[in-house]
Amino acid sequence: xxxxxxxxxxxxxxxxxxxxxxxxxxxxxxxxxxxxxxxxxxxxxxxxxxxxxxxxxxxxxxxxxxxxxxxxxxxxxxxxxxxxxxxxxxxxxxxxxxxxxxxxxxxxxxxxxxxxxxxxxxxxxxxxxxxxxxxxxxxxxxxxxxxxxxxxxxxxxxxxxxxxxxxxxxxxxxxxxxxxxxxxxxxxxxxxxxxxxxxxxxxxxxxxxxxxxxxxxxxxxxxxxxxxxxxxxxxxxxxxxxxxxxxxxxxxxxxxxxxxxxxxxxxxxxxxxxxxxxxxxxxxxxxxxxxxxxxxxxxxxxxxxxxxxxxxxxxxxxxxxxxxxxxxxxxxxxxxxx
Ligand SMILES: [Zn+2]
Numbered sequence: 001x002x003x004x005x006x007x008x009x010x011x012x013x014x015x016x017x018x019x020x021x022x023x024x025x026x027x028x029x030x031x032x033x034x035x036x037x038x039x040x041x042x043x044x045x046x047x048x049x050x051x052x053x054x055x056x057x058x059x060x061x062x063x064x065x066x067x068x069x070x071x072x073x074x075x076x077x078x079x080x081x082x083x084x085x086x087x088x089x090x091x092x093x094x095x096x097x098x099x100x101x102x103x104x105x106x107x108x109x110x111x112x113x114x115x116x117x118x119x120x121x122x123x124x125x126x127x128x129x130x131x132x133x134x135x136x137x138x139x140x141x142x143x144x145x146x147x148x149x150x151x152x153x154x155x156x157x158x159x160x161x162x163x164x165x166x167x168x169x170x171x172x173x174x175x176x177x178x179x180x181x182x183x184x185x186x187x188x189x190x191x192x193x194x195x196x197x198x199x200x201x202x203x204x205x206x207x208x209x210x211x212x213x214x215x216x217x218x219x220x221x222x223x224x225x226x227x228x229x230x231x232x233x234x235x236x237x238x239x240x241x242x243x244x245x246x247x248x249x250x251x252x253x254x255x256x257x258x259x260x261x262x263x264x265x266x267x268x269x270x271x272x273x274x275x276x277x278x279x280x281x282x283x284x285x286x287x288x289x290x291x292x293x294x295x296x297x298x299x300x301x302x303x304x305x306x307x308x309x310x311x312x313x314x315x316x317x318x319x320x321x322x323x324x325x326x327x328x329x330x331x332x333x334x335x336x337x338x
Contacts, residue, residue: 002338003114004057004319009047010327012320017056020118025071028122030063030081032338034142035112036310037322039172040263045323048265057319058113059085060146062138065126072122079128082141082296083109083119084149084288090124100124100289113319115338127292130300137299139307139335143177144295147333148306149288150261151177151238152295155185157259157282158234162186167212167223169248170238171199173309173333174261176206178236180306183207184298187234191226193219193247199332202308216243220250231256237283240264246273254278261286310335 003017020029035058043049065079075081088095088103095103107120119125133141140148151174160166166182168175171194182190183206191210192203200211212222224231231253237245240262248258249269260283274281298304312331314322322334 001115002316003111004316004336006044006051006055006057008051009045012045012057012323014317014319017114019116022067022069023118024120025069026121026123027069028065028072028075028119028126029067029116030061030119031066031116032061032063032112032114033080034062034138035114035316035336035338036060036142037113037319037326037334037336038146039174039326041323042327043263043265045327056111056114058111059109060142061110061112061117062141062145063117066116068122074123075126075128079126080132081126081128082145082292083126084292085109085146086285087120087125088289089121090289095124098287098290100287101285102287113316113336115316125289127289127296129296137307139310140299140305141296142335143306143309144288144292144299146288147173147309148177148180148295149291150174150286151179151236152181152291153286153288154178154236154238154259154261154283155181155234157257157261158236159257160185160187160234160236163188164233165189165191165227166234166236167191167193167232167251168236168238169193169219169244169251170262171196171203172238175236175238176202176309176332177306178238178261179203179208180206180304182234182236184304191223191232196329202332205308216247217250219247223251227253233257234259236261238262240267242267245269249273249277249279249281252277252279256280257282259283309333313337
């Protein structure tokens with residue numbers, strides 16, 4: 001089969017790879033209907049994460065089940081499924097509390113930028129759609145696999161809801177999905193922090209009521225100006241840098257909530273940034289599995305269209321172009337067709 005392999009920063013190739021096989025009786029093999037490139041794939045692509053050996057890529061996926069192990073009882077061959085980037089049993093105490101990305105039996109599906117992939121703990125990890133989706137729903141279902149689920153968790157962790165003002169730091173795919181989530185969760189006002197005209201437009205389309213172009217301390221000051229000097233009730237941090245984290249905490253009112261879902265790189269928070277501000281800070285790798293049944297239902301009913309976040313679609317064979325586009329920000333999110 002064909003699959004994407006990163007050899008070194010800036011060096012992505014599509015190669016022949018061995019087909020994945022069932023390794024555990026709880027595994028499934030799925031044939032990808034679509035995969036995509038993640039913002040987090042850019043960290044190794046830009047050399048911020050070290051690559052010691054050629055690395056097959058991808059952790060977002062939708063597809064059709066081709067094989068299941070002997071102990072898989074819920075998921076059937078032929079099901080169209082959506083899964084998350086961590087495999088989870090969905091039965092342990094941590095999973096039942098809604099933190100499937102910290103499952104006691106956590107495992108790793110994929111890689112998914114390929115024609116076929118292995119998914120461990122298939123019954124716990126995968127959610128089958130009600131039927132075969134129309135083609136136009138596939139991008140939205142793929143978004144649910146990571147960026148929508150992650151943005152949703154950010155909004156939930158920030159306690160977005162009716163009557164709340166929600167600010168979103170970061171206008172990448174996850175930040176844009178957090179705007180959509182805040183709207184769906186009933187937020188009254190949604191402030192998108194973005195400097196890019198195209199992303200500002202999409203943020204407005206997804207529910208943003210205000211745009212703030214300033215960053216850092218100036219961004220914090222602008223959010224306070226818009227909220228009677230108080231700051232937002234809820235702030236979603238969807239970048240993962242020191243500046244964005246401090247911007248998120250600073251833009252939150254006393255007693256408010258920060259939901260942080262950007263993968264952190266070299267972030268250090270001083271005790272006083274939390275102690276003296278009365279800000280709740282909650283985040284981490286999003287337990288996307290918690291939200292998948294609800295998100296799939298909203299997509300199936302055509303209440304939400306998160307697939308809008310994909311602004312470039314390429315055949316898997318041209319994956320390298322997709323990495324260039326995301327690296328140079330000519331694309332927000334790239335869908336790959338296997
Ligand atoms: Zn578990």
